[in-house]
Amino acid sequence: MMPDEKKKEAAKKDAPKKDDSKKGPAKPEVKPAPPYPGWELDAPKQVAECKHGAGLLGCWFDPTGKWLYTSGQDNVISRWDFVANKRADLAGHGSWVKSIGFWPGKNLLVSGGYEGQLIVWPVDGVQPEPLRQVAAHNGWIRAVAVEATNGMVVSAGNDGEIALWQLPNLTPVRRWPGHDCHVYQAAFRENGKEIITADLKANVRVWDTATGKLLREGKPVAALHKFDAGFAADIGGVRAWGVNGAGDRLACAGITNVSNAFAGVGNPLIQVVDPKSLKVLQEHKSKEAYQGTMWGVAIHPAGFVLGVAGGSGGMLWIWKPDQAEPLRVLKQPDNIRGMALSADGTKVALAQVNGSARVLNLKA
Amino acid sequence: MKRSPSCGSFEHGLSRRAFMGGLAAGAAFGVPTLGASSLGAAAGALSNDLAKSQKRVLMVYLSGGVSQLESWDPKPGSKTGGPFRAIPTSVPGVHISELLPHTASQMHRLALVRGINTAEDDHGKGSLIMHTGRKEEPGIQYPHLGSVCSKLLGDEAAPLPGYLHITPGAGGGSSPEDAAFLGPRFGPVGISDGKAPLNIDRPGGLTPEADLARQNLRRKVDERFLAARRTARTEAFTQTFDQAKGLMSKKGLFDIVGEPDRLLDSYGRHDFGRHCLLSRRLLEGGATFVKITHTNYDTHHENFDFHIEQLGEFDRSFATLVDDLHLRGLLSTTLIMVISEFGRTPNINHLYGRDHWSKAWSVALGGCGIAPGAVVGKTNGQGTEVVDRQVNGGHLFHTYFQALGLDSKKNFYIDQRPIPMADPKTEPIREILA
Secondary structure, X not given: OOHHHHHHHHHHHHOOOOOHHHHOOOOOOOOOOOOOOOEOOOOOEEEEEEEOOOOEEEEEEOOOOOOEEEEEXXXXXXXXXXXXXXXXXXXXXXXXXXXXXXXXXXXXXXXEEOOOEEEEEEOOOOOOOOOEEEEOOOOOEEEEEEEOOOOEEEEEEOXXXXXXXXXXXXXXXXXXXXXXXXXXXXXXXXXXXXXEEEEOOOOEEEEEOOOOOEEEEEOOOHHHEEEEOOOOEEEEOOOEEEEXXXXXXXXXXXXXXXXXHHHOEEEEEEEEEEOOOOEEEEEEEOOOOOOEEEEEEEEOOOOOEEEEEEEOOEEEEEEOOOOOOOOEEEEEOOOEEEEEEOOOOOEEEEEEOOOEEEEEEOEO | OOOOOOXXXXXXXXXXXXXOOOXXXXXXXXXXXXXXXXXXXXXXXXXXXXXXXXXEEEEEEEEOOOOOOOXXXXXXXXXXXXXXXXXXXXXXXXXXXXXXXXXXXXXHHEEEEEEEOOOOOOXXXXXXXXXXXXXXXXXXXXXXXXXXXXXXXXXXXXXXXXXXXXXXXXXXXOOHHHHHHHOHXXXXXXXXXXXXXXXXXXXXXXXXXXXXXXXXXXXXXXXXXXXXXXXXXXXHHHHXXXXXXXXXXXXXXXXXXXXXXXXXXXXXXXXXXXXXXXXXXXXXXXXXXXXEEEEOOOOOOOHHHHHHHHHHHHHHXXXXXXXXXXXXXXXXXXXXXXXXXXXEOOOOOOOOOOXXXXXXXXXXXXXXXXXXXXXXXXXXXXXXXEEEOOEOHHHHHHHHHHHOOOOOOOEEEEOOEEEEOOOOOOXXXXXXXX
């Protein structure tokens, strides 16, 4: 120790100690009121872990919240009673599955596979078997949605076509060329009167369900796409989306600021769009310099927005709907490739690269 | 390593082109001159028969490392297989990735080597192995295949450079050092983005007579200079002018718009399609070695999406090129190779990517000297290891040379030091030779 440091050390020892008794009784720490009372956003507790095995591609709750479905790189969809940790495998696809939709009234599930096939399954039953299979698209199916009232299905994928089907038999209704590149998302809106789709190049289009006519289109989320000239390839697109209960806020998620497409160097981003005007209402970003893709997004019934990412570690962010910076940053044990929010908002499931889905309880 | 120009070396003992790669491109772009040798009346077009009997090479280089699992050696349903299915090809029992449906229909004209282990996961070093057949060695630089072919197969009278490299973007492709001890004249001439070299036309203000007078004067000066200071570099430098003149006489080859619409559609009206069509025109026009680089396959992130995009572009254009070469009677004399610097990891990483993997990967060959439909080598169920007939870059080079009718066990000589044409520790892959 240098002489100066010795002096400082001695001075510290000689200094009078603080008399805590003069402070008076300790004031109780006042915690600020939680921004969303009744919801646990600081440390949601894990209530289940569903170990699918192969690296996960996505997860979905059925509308009742009883089952969690996972899909993996083994081409298998697994249905989990996550409370009892019981699993049933739905085998039938010849490739990866990243799109699933439910028809609540009839307890049916429709899945779309990368082999281009749509399969209808029963939601319940000990061992669900395919009820109906159709070759629906040339190439990957990336999006499937079911219109809850009438059981109409929309599917889309790499062939750029938008196809309509009628449940329970997947009877073909109509199809039309919708996009000139891979279609990543499709959903019904306005009680099934309209279909909204989004693609690799961040085009968002709204169609008349009855005729297939294009009603409006735009590129509000252009920040989610880039043509990387160095690699001569398109990167990005609307990799996930979620809509609020009123149907007037559509959260589109993906990757932005891509500096190296083939290494995945970019930042996750959510852009919330008004589906009527196709204008961006709000952006949600990561707080830290995180690199990766936002693979899941949901707008919670209480109003806050959840987003998950994979790339440089698993992350779950929570935002207030009117703020770009997150309210909560919750680091996760592994990179995440998908997220599901139960219909009542009490559970969130995270599909991890390591092959397990973690179910977290959001209810305080 | 410098070559002595008067050593009686292999280079001087062999027939060779009058035109050079490398520095030649400089002349085409207007680099100042020392002089030029005579182009000669023999530099006219080759006859059709002669052109068809000439051995030539088409190298398609999938830059960055194409995934063998998404191309030549799919493993659908396995842990490492990814989302793509395998499809049957025109060769019974041989399946390739569904990303290559058009190529699958040409499989009876191609062959696969599925047991490659180059043990080198670095881009530059892997590329060197695949272009020279050797690992990097201190003290010696081996010539690239294009340079060797330019030297050994090239015709002295041909107006086109022996080694042409069609690059995907502007610039690049001309690297005289690729020729190593063979001399810079055998280096590649870059054809940027498949477009005719700049300034390929004689300047408007220069009459043919004035141009001829200018060339004659330059030749005289060159001859005086070379008489006293002849080296491989000065020789190459002077010959760049002949090469430029040769290119000028063949500028029509670069103009593909006159091709039938149907053919243009079949090749694809994108850059790679255009480059493939140009390569056929160049090969047909007398080029010995044409390399097309297609970029980029270095898919550490989103391997599957990017392979859809890249191979979607590659597939139809390449299949059309193979078919077109066949229809024109050129396939039996054109050795085709589709290579990368390495393959990609069977393991799918957290970014949906695959990383570099040189331990078990594949290339496709075809045409001249190659047994059509042959498949040699095998990897295990997950594609992690070669389990049958493992080969490396040396084996491939012996195979290329043998397929072209060259004795791969011969030597080059540098100052009387023998340099084996191909790695003497390896042998040709005889199962794939016709």
